[in-house]
Amino acid sequence: MDVFLTAAARSLHRSVLDEAAPSARWLCLGDDGTLRDESSGEELDIRTATPEVAWMTTDLVDGGPMRPFFGLVTRSSSLRWLQSSAAGFDAPVFGELVRRGVRLTASHIAGPPIADFVLRAALDHLQDADAWRAAAARHEWDPHELVEMGSTRWLVIGLGTIGREVAVRARAFGAHVTGVRRSPVGDEPVDAMARPDEVPGLLPESHVVVLATPANAGTVHLVDEDFLRHMRADAVLVNVGRGALVDEGALLPALDEGQLARAVLDVTETEPLPADDPLWDHPKVVVTPHSSALGDGRRRRAAEAFVENVRRYVGGEPLLHEVTVDDIDA
Amino acid sequence: MDVFLTAAARSLHRSVLDEAAPSARWLCLGDDGTLRDESSGEELDIRTATPEVAWMTTDLVDGGPMRPFFGLVTRSSSLRWLQSSAAGFDAPVFGELVRRGVRLTASHIAGPPIADFVLRAALDHLQDADAWRAAAARHEWDPHELVEMGSTRWLVIGLGTIGREVAVRARAFGAHVTGVRRSPVGDEPVDAMARPDEVPGLLPESHVVVLATPANAGTVHLVDEDFLRHMRADAVLVNVGRGALVDEGALLPALDEGQLARAVLDVTETEPLPADDPLWDHPKVVVTPHSSALGDGRRRRAAEAFVENVRRYVGGEPLLHEVTVDDIDA
Numbered sequence: 001m002d003v004f005l006t007a008a009a010r011s012l013h014r015s016v017l018d019e020a021a022p023s024a025r026w027l028c029l030g031d032d033g034t035l036r037d038e039s040s041g042e043e044l045d046i047r048t049a050t051p052e053v054a055w056m057t058t059d060l061v062d063g064g065p066m067r068p069f070f071g072l073v074t075r076s077s078s079l080r081w082l083q084s085s086a087a088g089f090d091a092p093v094f095g096e097l098v099r100r101g102v103r104l105t106a107s108h109i110a111g112p113p114i115a116d117f118v119l120r121a122a123l124d125h126l127q128d129a130d131a132w133r134a135a136a137a138r139h140e141w142d143p144h145e146l147v148e149m150g151s152t153r154w155l156v157i158g159l160g161t162i163g164r165e166v167a168v169r170a171r172a173f174g175a176h177v178t179g180v181r182r183s184p185v186g187d188e189p190v191d192a193m194a195r196p197d198e199v200p201g202l203l204p205e206s207h208v209v210v211l212a213t214p215a216n217a218g219t220v221h222l223v224d225e226d227f228l229r230h231m232r233a234d235a236v237l238v239n240v241g242r243g244a245l246v247d248e249g250a251l252l253p254a255l256d257e258g259q260l261a262r263a264v265l266d267v268t269e270t271e272p273l274p275a276d277d278p279l280w281d282h283p284k285v286v287v288t289p290h291s292s293a294l295g296d297g298r299r300r301r302a303a304e305a306f307v308e309n310v311r312r313y314v315g316g317e318p319l320l321h322e323v324t325v326d327d328i329d330a
Numbered sequence: 331m332d333v334f335l336t337a338a339a340r341s342l343h344r345s346v347l348d349e350a351a352p353s354a355r356w357l358c359l360g361d362d363g364t365l366r367d368e369s370s371g372e373e374l375d376i377r378t379a380t381p382e383v384a385w386m387t388t389d390l391v392d393g394g395p396m397r398p399f400f401g402l403v404t405r406s407s408s409l410r411w412l413q414s415s416a417a418g419f420d421a422p423v424f425g426e427l428v429r430r431g432v433r434l435t436a437s438h439i440a441g442p443p444i445a446d447f448v449l450r451a452a453l454d455h456l457q458d459a460d461a462w463r464a465a466a467a468r469h470e471w472d473p474h475e476l477v478e479m480g481s482t483r484w485l486v487i488g489l490g491t492i493g494r495e496v497a498v499r500a501r502a503f504g505a506h507v508t509g510v511r512r513s514p515v516g517d518e519p520v521d522a523m524a525r526p527d528e529v530p531g532l533l534p535e536s537h538v539v540v541l542a543t544p545a546n547a548g549t550v551h552l553v554d555e556d557f558l559r560h561m562r563a564d565a566v567l568v569n570v571g572r573g574a575l576v577d578e579g580a581l582l583p584a585l586d587e588g589q590l591a592r593a594v595l596d597v598t599e600t601e602p603l604p605a606d607d608p609l610w611d612h613p614k615v616v617v618t619p620h621s622s623a624l625g626d627g628r629r630r631r632a633a634e635a636f637v638e639n640v641r642r643y644v645g646g647e648p649l650l651h652e653v654t655v656d657d658i659d660a
Contacts, residue, residue, distance in 0.1 A: 112478050112504065113476055113478050116457065116503060117457065120454060123446060123453065124450060127447065129450065132621070135619070136610055139603075139606075139607075139611075141619040142619055143621040143624060144624065145624045146621065146622075146625055147625075148626055149446050151626060169499075172499050173442075173449075275470070280469045286466070287466050288466070289472055291474060291476065295478040296476070297480065
């Protein structure tokens with residue numbers, strides 16, 4: 001079994017990979033785009049390499065050899081399985097692969113840092129930390145009351161790995177958490193579950209609204225004029241899903257009219273957000289550069305998830321988090 | 331039983347107070363300093379009033395009639411019991427009352443908002459949210475990695491109401507929490523307990539160090555040169571106890587030398603912090619104006635705590651959180 005991955009990922013996770021697939025041949029892509037068979041040390045022609053498995057690690061998108069990696073992946077007729085280290089699969093390349101018969105698995109490893117991010121964003125809003133920062137810049141001692149988490153109600157839209165991690169944390173503060181999911185499993189760590197069609201009725205009592213759901217045909221512009229009209233004037237909207245979930249053209253007027261108090265957007269409709277976008281300077285908007293998943297534990301968890309699936313692949317067992325054509329079209 | 335309190339507190343909590351002490355006479359102090367017997371509506375001479383019980387509520391310090399309140403409390407020879415809505419009793423007036431034989435009870439009601447504050451402060455540091463805010467101000471999309479809470483170790487010095495609430499929240503994120511207390515009770519919600527003399531040995535592995543202990547002769551300048559020398563270069567110190575716990579003269583050089591990464595001070599040695607104090611502008615210091623206890627649930631919890639003690643007082647049972655001369659001298 002030939003496994004295609006970056007030299008950086010191979011080097012970082014050598015021992016766990018060897019344990020999971022002792023007889024694999026590792027085709028390692030260097031930062032300079034050269035491909036090597038690790039066992040022989042021989043340089044391979046990337047145009048004729050025939051990997052069976054490919055592992056797409058996050059170093060590829062963090063300045064790694066992304067272009068040669070996807071070149072081989074999209075060209076290869078030998079490829080049987082690609083594991084991504086991301087949860088989302090809305091980039092067109094994934095749809096093409098799945099339709100071509102390549103198995104695709106996603107990784108749901110970003111829950112902890114994204115949930116940490118959401119909690120910081122909510123606490124920052126509830127405590128109006130902006131006012132403390134502004135007063136400190138003026139050297140002014142100006143106390144104000146803060147809203148306790150324990151008195152808030154949360155609406156978490158999407159109860160996958162991320163939504164669950166958010167719910168566990170928020171409830172430890174005493175918040176009341178309602179989770180929204182099309183098909184509840186029954187073990188969600190929340191106070192209540194609701195269906196997507198119940199969201200408008202729940203918004204008027206929700207102080208914190210979290211978007212942690214994938215973008216697909218059914219969720220694009222989920223947050224539109226109508227959604228925003230149902231929100232509380234003191235509510236904060238936190239989007240850690242995809243930029244497409246929010247109609248930014250509807251969001252800014254809603255903030256201006258006081259239909260909600262604040263929006264924290266770690267994802268935007270256009271990324272990177274253009275320098276002249278009005279979101280940057282809006283006093284009720286906080287933009288962060290799609291960073292909530294960039295936790296320092298993500299590489300370790302990505303390796304654990306790949307190792308588990310390699311074990312399953314070698315043993316002929318079902319793979320975890322396999323993405324189907326139906327998921328792509330959902 | 332004559333109970334002395336502000337008219338504002340009486341009005342806000344009338345029904346629960348009546349339930350706890352149906353036969354009490356309520357001596358209500360208005361914002362203008364006039365005292366009235368609520369049942370007769372009669373104005374009383376505050377110089378000759380003889381309350382048995384006094385309830386010191388937080389509205390007194392938030393712009394209420396503090397001076398006439400303490401005037402009567404310190405003058406009165408009829409006073410048997412004063413309940414404060416604060417946890418601290420380091421103000422000299424409390425020592426004088428206790429030595430005079432007046433029973434003093436404190437209220438431990440600030441745990442939830444203070445713990446919320448500590449978690450925000452720690453998350454803000456671990457995620458380096460300052461960098462996101464600065465980049466957004468420049469309209470720059472500049473992602474960075476964040477430290478996940480789950481990979482951090484916390485040292486919480488003081489495991490009273492506040493320390494416990496901090497520990498419960500931090501552990502929901504997966505953090506490892508060690509609590510420090512002279513006399514552990516055994517039910518502390520932490521991963522490990524340690525004695526005060528073990529602190530220097532624990533500092534080199536602690537990413538978040540929280541001060542949530544009272545100021546007394548044994549804890550003044552607990553954080554001194556030696557303490558700071560044992561800290562991690564990436565650690566954040568969060569002080570929600572008392573300003574006197576930290577030697578600010580030692581803190582600034584330690585920050586400059588990189589002995590720790592950041593200090594978040596909700597309390598300072600001098601309060602309000604003077605406008606020319608170097609803490610305001612230090613790039614590694616965050617000052618907030620002694621606000622972490624100002625949660626929007628504090629009045630409700632203060633009333634619940636007083637009502638419970640009134641019930642006990644009327645029934646001759648031991649009062650909760652009674653402060654003794656030994657506590658004052660500790």
